[in-house]
Amino acid sequence: MATSRFIKDSGLTARMTLTMFLLGALFVGLVVAVIQYVGTGAAPLVAVIAIGIAFWQWWSSDKVAMRAMRAREVTPEEAPELHGMIDRLCALADMPKPRVGIADLSVPNAFATGRSPDRSVVCVTTGILHTLDAEELEAVLAHELSHVAHRDVLVMTVASSAGIAAGLLMRGAQYGALGRRNNGALPAVLVAIVVSLVVYAVSFLLLRLLSRYRELSADRAGAYLTLKPSALATALQKISGQAALTPRDDLRAGNAASALCIVPALRGGGASGLFATHPPLQQRLEQLARIQAELSRPAG
Numbered sequence: 001m002a003t004s005r006f007i008k009d010s011g012l013t014a015r016m017t018l019t020m021f022l023l024g025a026l027f028v029g030l031v032v033a034v035i036q037y038v039g040t041g042a043a044p045l046v047a048v049i050a051i052g053i054a055f056w057q058w059w060s061s062d063k064v065a066m067r068a069m070r071a072r073e074v075t076p077e078e079a080p081e082l083h084g085m086i087d088r089l090c091a092l093a094d095m096p097k098p099r100v101g102i103a104d105l106s107v108p109n110a111f112a113t114g115r116s117p118d119r120s121v122v123c124v125t126t127g128i129l130h131t132l133d134a135e136e137l138e139a140v141l142a143h144e145l146s147h148v149a150h151r152d153v154l155v156m157t158v159a160s161s162a163g164i165a166a167g168l169l170m171r172g173a174q175y176g177a178l179g180r181r182n183n184g185a186l187p188a189v190l191v192a193i194v195v196s197l198v199v200y201a202v203s204f205l206l207l208r209l210l211s212r213y214r215e216l217s218a219d220r221a222g223a224y225l226t227l228k229p230s231a232l233a234t235a236l237q238k239i240s241g242q243a244a245l246t247p248r249d250d251l252r253a254g255n256a257a258s259a260l261c262i263v264p265a266l267r268g269g270g271a272s273g274l275f276a277t278h279p280p281l282q283q284r285l286e287q288l289a290r291i292q293a294e295l296s297r298p299a300g
């Protein structure tokens with residue numbers, strides 16, 4: 001497993017670990033419920049298909065995200081300044097350099113994805129290149145590189161397995177594919193639907209919670225790597241403010257990979273609350289302000 005010099009955050013790591021444990025328990029509970037109420041034949045099939053779908057999402061995450069954001073990979077000759085920044089940050093973090101992409105979208109944003117640090121891509125939009133200055137862009141890139149170093153795509157993909165399994169079971173029950181083992185199948189089908197709905201809802205909320213922890217951790221790691229938390233704070237404010245001026249078509253295109261982006265493309269309830277993939281801007285700014293105060297204190 002790749003290592004890096006990104007700072008560790010034991011508090012956030014513990015909370016993410018607990019959330020992952022709860023999601024794993026949900027997955028196991030769902031399989032047990034299928035065996036108990038529906039039969040042993042369906043449970044292995046649901047588990048295998050869910051894991052297969054999650055594996056495919058992880059394996060092809062870079063291609064899917066790049067396609068969704070209309071992005072293309074660029075060479076050092078095509079984007080020398082962008083490559084130069086990423087080269088410096090990767091050397092500072094002691095991590096492999098990812099591929100670099102640019103999406104031709106006016107919405108300012110950036111994302112990182114890929115199945116491993118060696119097979120990752122960091123992508124920025126043309127909008128963010130025109131919106132941020134060099135220090136702010138470097139802070140955003142450090143945030144995204146921390147996602148790569150911490151294998152966040154793998155974490156989120158594994159965590160999604162319970163929700164995928166619940167969705168599959170619910171779909172199967174609705175079509176009567178489950179519970180055909182006897183004529184009194186209706187109660188088993190109803191149990192399958194109810195259990196699946198509950199597991200899917202809880203999994204959805206836990207995934208959103210895990211995603212918010214993930215963003216706070218990346219903010220923190222990126223800020224300590226560059227030692228310029230104020231630059232990341234300013235970048236987040238600019239990106240958030242610029243979204244209101246961005247054409248709706250670009251916002252919709254950016255929203256296709258919104259959960260991966262440093263700031264969600266479309267708000268509409270996604271900026272705060274239980275359903276948000278990202279923490280509120282104010283919470284992120286407060287964390288960065290605390291880091292800035294800590295770094296500004298004289299040593300000793």
